Amino acid sequence: MAPRFVRSTLLAASLLALVPACGQKEVRPSLDLITVACAGTPPLEGATHLRFRVTGPGLDAPLERVSTVDWMAEAVPALPVGRARVLEVRAYAGAPDQGGQLVSLGRSRPFDVAEGQAAPVRVFLRRLGAFVPVNLASSPGTCSVPAEVRAGHTATTLPDGRVLIAGGFAPRVDGARPVSGSTEVFDPADGTFLPGPDVGPRAFHTASLLPDGKVLLTGGAESFAPVSLQRTSRFVDLGAGTVSELAPKVARYQHAAAVDVDGHVLLVGGRTADGSPVFTAEAFDMASGRFVDVAGEVRRVDTSLAVLEDGRTFLVAGGADTAGPVPEVLAVGFAGTDLQWLAHVPPRLRVPRVGATVAVLGRPEESPRPLLMGGFDGVDPARGARAVGASELLEDVRTVSDGPSLLPRSQPCAVSLPDGRVMVLGGRGTDSGATSATAWAELITPHPGARPTVLGLKLLPQPHAWHTCSALPDGSVLVVGGVDDSTEEIRAPVEALVMMPPPRD
Structure with a gap:
């Protein structure tokens, strides 16, 4: 017994x-x-x-x-x-x-x-429904803590269920933000964080899981005092234990990336070291193992990228050009290594926004669609831009529809769960023009033929911004790192959290 x-x-x-x-x-x-x-x-x-x-x-x-x-x-x-x-x-x-x-x-x-x-x-x-620290299988009463405090990092769930955590910066009370080039690998089978390979210092970069299970890390800032950019990409193969270095055409950070079923990684937006926008699009081609030129510009910063159910159509949604927020949703796809524009009359967002987050809502049998969430309705909260609570479903290359109302914030962490739901955690809210991290958590459930519903979850133990949230094989969500600047003292969440949402049935 x-x-x-x-x-x-x-x-x-x-x-x-x-x-x-x-x-x-x-x-x-x-x-x-x-x-x-x-x-x-x-x-x-x-x-x-x-x-x-x-x-x-x-x-x-x-x-x-x-x-x-x-x-x-x-x-x-x-x-x-x-x-x-x-x-x-x-x-x-x-x-x-x-x-x-x-x-x-x-x-x-x-x-x-x-x-x-x-x-x-x-x-x-x-x-x-509770956010609790990760514990060890070998000693369940012991909390398992990442080796480094990180924000602006990436966390990629691999096909075997492990999570590759890469880069980021360490928020310090004196305002310093040293950038990390280390990685850690979280194994949900035993609750351990183990050191991974070095990938060069980078923060606010992108991590793209390729169809063969490898991870492409691209761009990012390698320092913040002053800002300088990481000019290399890393091709990480944890299965083989190898890391390869590649050179993209353009150095950028705070950009967007997405992968199609053929292994094309599209990169759009971002900024240069002096804060100027990057409008040059670029792509990595898995078949040739190299970066390829993409004709034309995508004039967006603080934008989001999603891939439709067909696995080949990219949607560029939200973001701003030099004049302000752009409502048009652009549809593009690859023909070989050439990028093609797929819709002559692009649909428009109901609420143009910058700094939004996108995640796929719905199981395969439920016609899954990207859901665009949050953001600001302008480029500068100090000049009146407000956080957006409305969400929008990117139906196809011609149609955008209303999604459910959410708590208004920018850059929340959103993750698609194996059962088709989406969990939205943290982000930056506004108060009298100032922005700060929030502790809000919501669970979105799709319903065929009806608007998705939203369940408010318990708050995170402390506000989080620039954190990561990753779906684990058991249906729970792993939350790592971030910044809590909701008080006068900058704090960095130390413990990794795991949260098991209520089941869908």
Whole structure:
């Protein structure tokens, strides 16, 4: 029997009876259920029951079993042979079939089941809707902290579920902002932050995940006193343990980047070291492994880039030119290495904005669309520009529609979840012309044929701006770094946070 207040590790390698239909034996996985948190409310506080639920390809319906929190090995469903199984554990206050309240949730990463082999499975049980520090699997009561404090960095979720955290600057109370060239790799399977390769000092750069699983880091500032730009890109292959150096055509920072299904990385906007706008577009071509010239200019700074469901159409939305915010949404795509303009009459945003964020809303079967969120309705809050609360759906190359109303802020961190929802965290709000970090958190849910709905989440433990948020394989979100300038003293969040949103079903 596993005590309800400690980490539970039950190994069950016994095989069950033959499955008559296929002659294969079912296997009960070896479950390492972590029910301890290093801070905050324990996942099992107030819980009385657990529901074990397995899904995956080839299963006509989820396999489910319910137990008390004092669970035994037999509570975990035995599984037929198959791939990409996911074991979900839900904790309830009260019996789930009698109106019990769901309080905690955890999911395994996908695993394969082979005949005669008990698959080892680990699940971190996490309190729903709470931002808590990351904890270690080897010592669940210990918080796992990144080696460096960062803001203006990137965090890229890799195909294997790990997160590559790169660059950024360290906010200091004296105003100094030293830039980092280091990386860290977060592994959600065990909660560790391990050092990665050096990529050259860079902040406010872009990180692009290519179809082959490699990451392209481009641009950024290499120092702020005075501002100087990083003139190289790094091609990071964590699988092979290699880093290659490339030279883009134009040095820039605070730009936008997006990747199509063929491995073209489009770069637009950004600024030079003296703050001048960069209107020269550029592209990286994965097939040739080099940067290629792109004909024509994209006259935008503080803009957003998105890719439509077809995987090949880029949309440039929001941003400003030398005259102010630009409402037109530009559609472009590649023909070989040449960029083509796809719409002669571009659609217009209802609210022109700069400093907006974009994330894809909807599962594959829900016609996923980019959702443009936040920003300012002008280029300078000190001169009356206000934070935008309206969001807009980029339907296609000709259509923009109204999205849900959100809390008004610029440059929030937005992340698409595996279940099609979008989580929006932090960002910069305005108060009497001054901007500062916010602690707001919202969850957006799509509804076919209807406008998406918004659920307000608990506030972040402290305001965050210039932070990152990354979707993890278990459906939770990792929040790393940032700046809190909401008070007179500049503070830098030290702990990495993880948040498990309420399930969609």
